Amino acid sequence: MLRRTLLAAAMTLAVVPAALAQAGAPIQIGAIEILSGPNAAYGTAIRAGLELALEEVNEKGVLGRKITLVIEDSAGNKDQAINAARKLIGRDKVVTIIGPTLSNEMFAAGPVANERKIPIIGTSTTAAGITAMGPYVFRTALPESDVIPVTLARAQAQGAKTIALMYGNDDAFSKSGFDTMKAAAEKAGLNILAIESFGSKDTDFSAQLTKIRALKPDAVGISALVEPVSGVLLQARQLGFGKETLFIGGNGSNSPKLGEIAGAAADGLIVGSPWFVAKDDAQNQAFVSKFRAKNNKDPDQFSAQAYDCMHILADAIARAGAAEPEKIRDALLATSYNGVMGPFTFSPGRDPASTAGVVVLVMQGGKFGLAP
């Protein structure tokens, strides 16, 4: 009798913790971001947004469990992004992956996740064709093709009739942004005078700018990451570009770093943005003040997109009723979330459905403001 009781007690002891673990074990979510190397600024901004949202989510928990975020560094390298996706899926058993940071990394890592039927959500991947990779590839970033036409319409309203285009020719983000910009400029009836390219790690753009200056376009559109855009603007001012030329940035220019690096040289540049730090709805203001308190600096667009994405994902897991990739995918498709970027739903093609939140910003005195 005693033996049986003991045995039963031992069995209960053995079973109960396992059951507890089942209910209480954290839900594993993965993220692949650039945390080292020359483009680490993007990944660290995204990480800050994700972590802030994660704290808020974990205050209440999801399905009675907490979420653990496993972040892998891709260093901006496609192969490393693929390895990170394999590791997150294989070893960490994540149910969803957020990231990677750059579109060309997404083109590498997206198929890996899609093949294993793990949802993967880009927060900053704006290139064309991302979500066409498969039914498990999502993005919360507005594709550039939705933002650029709004910016170009503003330039035309300011009197621009001719434009020269410049782009970084060695990353998918810049190249795809350029394709979009070129198509949108043609559609808008702008006369394209010149198309010049450069490498995203270049520091000298004098040859291209000298050529463009001789053609005297009304506007210069630049599709590149913020560092080369800053370099282009600094050098353009050295070469004598003045107020008569309107500089138009693609998505890469939409970062406070532009003002920090290029200073007054960036004054007058306009850029379309799905989000703005000074947008004065209560939810956005709460996000901005929390972010400042935690990170001692203003959030940028990348942090805001990541912040929303984490909430959208947590919301989807809660609605899915179980932390299973297949159910999360279906729940994501039915998302209707009101975040700091505005109202959010996915299109059937897993892209953001609405462009209502797009604003045009203008750089003045090293800071972006809403264009008048």
Place this chain on the structure above:
Amino acid sequence: MLAQQLVNGVLLGATYALFALGFTLMFGVLRVINLTYGFYFSAGALLALWMTRLGLPIWAALPLAAFGAGCIAVVFDWILLTRLRRIQAPELSSLMVTLGGVLALYSALTSWLGPDIRRLPPGVVSADAFHVGDIRITTAQILILAATTLLVGALLALMHGTRLGLAIRAMAEKPDAAQLMGIDTGRAAAMVSFISGCLAGAGGVLIGLNFNAIHPYMGETMMLRGFVVIIVGGLGDIRGALLAGLALGVIEVMTAGYVSSGLKEAVAFLILVAVLWTRPSGLFGRAVLRRA
């Protein structure tokens, strides 16, 4: 436009030459393709940034930052390479040691300072541009041209007009024989590291000033061009580095300006291949590789 493009090319070439001077010296004498060189470049720029933020004028920050980078170079060269030099390790192991070393240094620096691009405080150097007809040149660009010319002159004078230069050249020629002749090769090696580090640091400050973008990885992005310049110029050849740097800059700018900006690198690197194909020891190199 042609005149401005020529000026653009010469200025770009001067930055390549400026970067390559210490690199080619280090290789020519110490016979190690020292990849940590790019780090000293970054370090010089960051030191100058820190000093100007403390309120030091640029004319004081420039030599101090160069000196600081020189000291850093001596220390890391000593740590990474002394042992390998003593056991006369093959060149490939030294190359890999410096590769590992420089990656560690870049990452450490990035995790300490962050990856952000920093700017020198506004007004450190006048932003005014000088106009000659239709051509514009900024103060920072004139500084780069002047510094490159001055440093090449000083280096040549040092190498060919002083006892230290003689010792360094002897060591470049044949280290064992130099040692037998009573030259303290350890000390000469340290001097070469120091001078190269100073040159890298000065280059970092001036190039950072011109493009106004200072970050831990700025040296790495210059390395590829640095390689082209020292190989085409002839390893260890100071005049060769100057000419090859200028040539590379002008070719890149002319290709971008008159052919296609997308072909800029293709043309530049095709020329590298063509040069090495016809002249394996560099455009200005003689049959004997090592000169300083």
